[in-house]
Amino acid sequence: MSLKKSKVNHEIIKLKGEISVFFETLKEVFQTFGSPVFVPVIIFIISKILKVNNKKAFFSALYAGVGLEGFTLLLNAFTPIITPVVKSMVENTGIQLPVFDVGWQATALVAYSTEAGMIFLGVGLLVQTVLFLTRWTDVFQPGDLWNNYSYMVWGSMIYMVTKNMILSLGCMILLNMYSLLIAELIAKRWSTYYKYPNCTIIAMHNIEAALFTVAFDPILNAFGLNKIKLSPEELQKKLGFFGEPVSLGLLLGIFIGIMGNFKALGTLAAWGQVATMGIATSAIMAIFPRVAGLFAQAFLPITDAAKKSVKNGSKSRKWYLGVNDATGYGEPATLISGIILIPIMVFMALALPGNQVLPVVDLLALPFMVQGIVPLVNGNIFKVLITGTIWFSAGLYMCTYTAPMFTDICASVGVHLPVGALLITSFNILGKPLMGLVFLAFLSQSPVLIGIAVAVYLVLYVSFRKNKEAVYDYLDQNALKNTAEEAKSEITANT
Amino acid sequence: MRKFNVLSVCGSGTVTSSMIAEKLKEAMEEQGIKITATEAKPTEALQLSEGGNYDFITHTSPLPKGNYPVPTIDAVGFLTGFGEDEFLDEVMRVIKEIESKS
Numbered sequence: 001m002s003l004k005k006s007k008v009n010h011e012i013i014k015l016k017g018e019i020s021v022f023f024e025t026l027k028e029v030f031q032t033f034g035s036p037v038f039v040p041v042i043i044f045i046i047s048k049i050l051k052v053n054n055k056k057a058f059f060s061a062l063y064a065g066v067g068l069e070g071f072t073l074l075l076n077a078f079t080p081i082i083t084p085v086v087k088s089m090v091e092n093t094g095i096q097l098p099v100f101d102v103g104w105q106a107t108a109l110v111a112y113s114t115e116a117g118m119i120f121l122g123v124g125l126l127v128q129t130v131l132f133l134t135r136w137t138d139v140f141q142p143g144d145l146w147n148n149y150s151y152m153v154w155g156s157m158i159y160m161v162t163k164n165m166i167l168s169l170g171c172m173i174l175l176n177m178y179s180l181l182i183a184e185l186i187a188k189r190w191s192t193y194y195k196y197p198n199c200t201i202i203a204m205h206n207i208e209a210a211l212f213t214v215a216f217d218p219i220l221n222a223f224g225l226n227k228i229k230l231s232p233e234e235l236q237k238k239l240g241f242f243g244e245p246v247s248l249g250l251l252l253g254i255f256i257g258i259m260g261n262f263k264a265l266g267t268l269a270a271w272g273q274v275a276t277m278g279i280a281t282s283a284i285m286a287i288f289p290r291v292a293g294l295f296a297q298a299f300l301p302i303t304d305a306a307k308k309s310v311k312n313g314s315k316s317r318k319w320y321l322g323v324n325d326a327t328g329y330g331e332p333a334t335l336i337s338g339i340i341l342i343p344i345m346v347f348m349a350l351a352l353p354g355n356q357v358l359p360v361v362d363l364l365a366l367p368f369m370v371q372g373i374v375p376l377v378n379g380n381i382f383k384v385l386i387t388g389t390i391w392f393s394a395g396l397y398m399c400t401y402t403a404p405m406f407t408d409i410c411a412s413v414g415v416h417l418p419v420g421a422l423l424i425t426s427f428n429i430l431g432k433p434l435m436g437l438v439f440l441a442f443l444s445q446s447p448v449l450i451g452i453a454v455a456v457y458l459v460l461y462v463s464f465r466k467n468k469e470a471v472y473d474y475l476d477q478n479a480l481k482n483t484a485e486e487a488k489s490e491i492t493a494n495t
Numbered sequence: 496m497r498k499f500n501v502l503s504v505c506g507s508g509t510v511t512s513s514m515i516a517e518k519l520k521e522a523m524e525e526q527g528i529k530i531t532a533t534e535a536k537p538t539e540a541l542q543l544s545e546g547g548n549y550d551f552i553t554h555t556s557p558l559p560k561g562n563y564p565v566p567t568i569d570a571v572g573f574l575t576g577f578g579e580d581e582f583l584d585e586v587m588r589v590i591k592e593i594e595s596k597s
Contacts, residue, residue: 105507105509143575143576196571240538243538244539289508290509290534292510293510293534296509296510296511296513297513300514303514304518304576321575323574323575324510324511324555324574326507326512326555326556327506327571329505329537329556329557330559364507367506368506
């Protein structure tokens with residue numbers, strides 16, 4: 001018996017050794033080739049495992065490399081323009097906003113190119129499929145694999161600070177389980193409100209606000225806000241200017257430019273810099289997303305193959321398919337409240353003490369970010385604005401805190417930012433107060449704090465699953481307390 | 496080869512619309528039809544389609560109200576994988592309609 005035990009122990013030690021050798025080798029190869037070479041290879045291998053044909057697998061892989069290289073080229077060209085301006089803005093006006101928001105698209109590219117990200121590409125797919133097939137959750141997440149980068153960002157930061165891949169994986173998996181729980185919590189409301197039968201969104205960064213909304217909404221009702229009906233279509237038309245990447249970019253660029261040249265506005269050189277900043281920011285807003293579009297094509301064959309694998313095993317049970325949040329974007333209350341939040345969030349960023357983030361590219365993501373709130377309050381725009389302002393403001397602090405770590409990760413995949421001058425973040429992806437707490441527990445490496453994070457999850461999970469129908473009924477009834485009409489969206493073929 | 500220009504619309508005009516466009520290109524190639532696609536946001540769709548360069552629109556986000564000069568096809572089923580055939584049938588129907596007009 002004891003002999004057997006020691007043999008098992010020996011095997012475990014050997015296995016641990018092999019794992020660490022594997023990660024070391026991986027790291028070395030990774031550093032030699034760099035992510036624009038390494039990521040395509042990984043994508044090719046995963047595509048082949050999922051039996052994608054050679055031609056498709058090759059193009060998927062190449063698109064991934066092209067997207068990544070494009071992003072690096074762009075950001076390396078943009079930072080020399082913006083860095084001196086932001087620096088002098090901080091010096092001249094006392095506006096302490098040295099953290100520039102590069103947006104979710106850029107963040108996704110960075111996340112997919114880290115070691116932790118690439119490992120999670122496979123692990124995440126596996127975990128999500130197993131959780132679904134074992135009925136731990138009724139949401140099939142691989143319907144929207146693209147959004148996995150949301151966990152990878154946090155996991156990459158854990159790995160960079162602690163150099164512990166197991167810890168990093170643990171963090172990503174727990175975050176994934178938390179977000180699956182939230183996805184299941186809002187599944188019925190989301191599906192009913194946006195009129196997509198048996199679908200829900202799973203992007204962690206866009207559903208996190210749901211937890212806050214559930215807790216906060218009764219307070220808003222106590223003040224009678226459920227009776228307020230706002231239908232600001234006119235306001236949306238006027239503010240539509242903010243909703244376009246090029247015009248919003250120009251406006252913000254000019255604003256930063258003027259702040260940066262505050263003491264020299266009488267000189268021609270200052271206005272030269274203001275104008276350059278305006279056009280450059282506008283260009284970044286318009287071009288970044290295109291690069292992400294190239295990168296996204298790499299994920300199509302993998303997502304498709306994953307979806308096919310579950311179709312057969314999922315008959316005779318009530319379940320929800322994870323879909324991309326683009327499906328809710330154009331719904332009137334969602335789009336309107338998202339756009340009105342753009343100037344509000346810029347104001348909050350300037351006004352909040354201690355905040356160092358200037359939201360820029362992800363302001364355009366606000367109509368995605370409110371999708372965790374809108375269906376729960378049945379499209380009550382006024383409530384969405386209040387809830388969103390509070391929660392996303394809290395998010396600014398999480399961005400501020402994580403900015404140095406995220407900037408380091410970007411540097412590790414090839415974006416060269418001048419030290420100490422400018423930090424970068426993504427307002428959408430990193431501005432997550434609750435998910436950030438889970439991350440901080442893992443970052444502390446304290447078994448107690450990690451234990452608490454796991455325990456809280458288990459308590460929430462068990463209480464939700466035990467009372468699922470009652471919770472769904474409560475959320476439905478609570479949503480219907482709002483007198484705002486359910487917005488009629490223009491879904492043509494589906495209805 | 497028959498050629499068609501498609502405006503592919505999703506929320507941000509980037510990720511999902513690129514995926515839909517790529518998938519549609521592949522599916523149509525088997526039918527001997529060449530698809531050229533441009534990605535766009537819902538708020539750009541009306542203006543772009545009025546420019547006259549597109550034969551039809553596919554969208555995974557709801558489109559803003561308006562008089563679109565070309566057919567619009569809901570592509571959510573194509574995205575989720577649960578209405579692929581219905582979507583492709585609809586595309587073929589629209590294509591035949593366009594061809595019978597010209």
